[in-house]
Amino acid sequence: MKNKIINKIGVNYKMAMKDMNDKEKMQKLIDKLTQDLSSKDKEIVGYLNKIDALEEDILRLQKLIPGEASKIKSKREKPEDIFDPDSTSAIIIKDLVKQFDDVTAVNGINLEIKKGELFGLLGPNGAGKTTTINMLVGLLNPTEGTAIVGGYDVKRDLSKIKEMIGVCPQKASVYKFLKGRENVELFGNLFEMDKKVLKERADRFFEASGLKEASNRKAKGYSGGMIRQLNLIIALINDPEIVFLDEPTVGMDPRARRKTWTFIGDLKQQDKTVILTTHYIEEAEALCDRVGIIDYGELIALGSPKELMKKHDAKNLEEVFMKITGRRILEGV
Secondary structure (H helix, E strand, O other): OHHHHHHHHHHHHHHHHHHHHHHHHHHHHHHHHHHHHHHHHHHHHHHHHHHHHHHHHHHHHHHHOHHHHHHOOOOOOOHHHHOOOOOOEEEEEEEEEEEEOOEEEEEEEEEEEEOOOEEEEEOOOOOOHHHHHHHHOOOOOOOEEEEEEOOEEOOOOHHHHHHHEEEEOOOOOOOOOOEHHHHHHHHHHHOOOOHHHHHHHHHHHHHHHOOOOHHHOEHHHOOHHHHHHHHHHHHHOOOOOEEEEEOOOOOOOHHHHHHHHHHHHHHHHOOOEEEEEEOOHHHHHHHOOEEEEEEOOEEEEEEOHHHHHHHOOOOOHHHHHHHHHOOOOOOOO
16 A cells, blocks of 8 residues: 555656746747747848838938839839829829730720810720720729829729729620619619619609600510610619610610710719710710720821821811721721
């Protein structure tokens, strides 16, 4: 019995010593980690001090060389810091290129569109108008170059851009099994619009477009022109700052087209920026503050319709295009 007690005491002693050794080892490990962390903290502080010193040098150089200041950029800057959302430009396009295999659809376009401007991209089918629009709204990625929409880069801040734009695509985005009003309400709900505001805005748009009576009929019974008008209402229902209208009056009869022109013209009175693509000469002349004539993916002329007609001694934009290219805009349309 005595031996058993002595053996048990011995075992307990060894375990206690082992625990003590383990604790000592653990404490030493903790102490070492603490020292390492302290050392790393000093290194990080050192790096941050170097960065601050470099930024001070950059600011000093910018003051010493005012003309070169814009070329010296801090690495901490982000696109939204560089491109001011509150600037006077709604869209800035820089060396924009889009290639599909061996075909260059857009070839190095540079363009600036001011806030509140109704700007037209005019040219024949296949000129690159829709491809340009699709890059500006994020449906296509540029092969080269970039564009700034509402102060944000299409390559980096697409989610912010989508919050401020409305798009009326060339191919109508309408559910034909739904009524006209149901289509508008569907897209309004996707934008999480207030129900009352959505109804008031939809009523106003249906009245202005002449679709008030047809709004409670299924869209499958609409004519091509009516579908285009409904598509335009959907593009505007969220009250966007910048509106892209890609061939919005295709398929409309002359009367509906004229009514739509009034509808589009009213957007300018609301201080919205509108980018309109069209191959209708009279449409560009009637609506646009400025037009950019595009052909084979290149911007070949830019200015107000009157400026371009005066410069090229032409009676209309069709004649301007013919004098520059030797072809008519409507060829192939």
